Amino acid sequence: xxxxxxxxxxxxxxxxxxxxxxxxxxxxxxxxxxxxxxxxxxxxxxxxxxxxxxxxxxxxxxxxxxxxxxxxxxxxxxxxxxxxxxxxxxxxxxxxxxxxxxxxxxxxxxxxxxxxxxxxxxxxxxxxxxxxxxxxxxxxxxxxxxxxxxxxxxxxxxxxxxxxxxxxxxxxxxxxxxxxxxxxxxxxxxxx
Numbered sequence: 001x002x003x004x005x006x007x008x009x010x011x012x013x014x015x016x017x018x019x020x021x022x023x024x025x026x027x028x029x030x031x032x033x034x035x036x037x038x039x040x041x042x043x044x045x046x047x048x049x050x051x052x053x054x055x056x057x058x059x060x061x062x063x064x065x066x067x068x069x070x071x072x073x074x075x076x077x078x079x080x081x082x083x084x085x086x087x088x089x090x091x092x093x094x095x096x097x098x099x100x101x102x103x104x105x106x107x108x109x110x111x112x113x114x115x116x117x118x119x120x121x122x123x124x125x126x127x128x129x130x131x132x133x134x135x136x137x138x139x140x141x142x143x144x145x146x147x148x149x150x151x152x153x154x155x156x157x158x159x160x161x162x163x164x165x166x167x168x169x170x171x172x173x174x175x176x177x178x179x180x181x182x183x184x185x186x187x188x189x190x191x192x
Contacts, residue, residue: 042087081161141175
């Protein structure tokens with residue numbers, strides 16, 4: 001059974017009291033979504049793993065100051081978003097590494113049980129989608145990833161990005177239009 005948001009609050013309270021087993025539970029639950037977020041925003045799995053680790057270090061360090069006033073995942077992705085923006089700013093020449101796919105439940109690949117042709121098509125679509133996402137400005141890419149891949153609500157995205165829900169809506173409209181247009185230009189159905 002999947003933990004719910006109350007588990008996050010319980011784990012954070014236990015972490016604040018020094019319970020390392022609660023920290024391990026939290027990491028186990030959130031590691032894949034964080035790595036997936038960073039891969040989709042930055043395009044590099046190794047860098048994504050490093051930033052996920054840095055995110056968890058910050059969560060651990062600030063556990064004693066955490067207040068369960070909003071949703072934990074908004075707070076977590078706000079930390080992740082800040083790290084992502086910081087990493088992006090430090091890049092002098094932006095050169096996106098081709099999307100290799102995150103080893104997570106968020107992969108955009110077909111299951112191994114599919115035939116080789118289906119796998120090839122899924123890999124090709126992932127590569128094309130990675131190219132399209134790479135062309136988006138970072139804030140649009142972050143909003144798009146948080147909504148379409150991590151499935152956060154507009155409110156949660158606004159909290160995570162430190163902006164308003166109307167700004168999130170605007171970012172998502174622009175990102176979605178661009179993604180759909182670019183995929184159509186490449187001859188791929190872009191409905192949804």
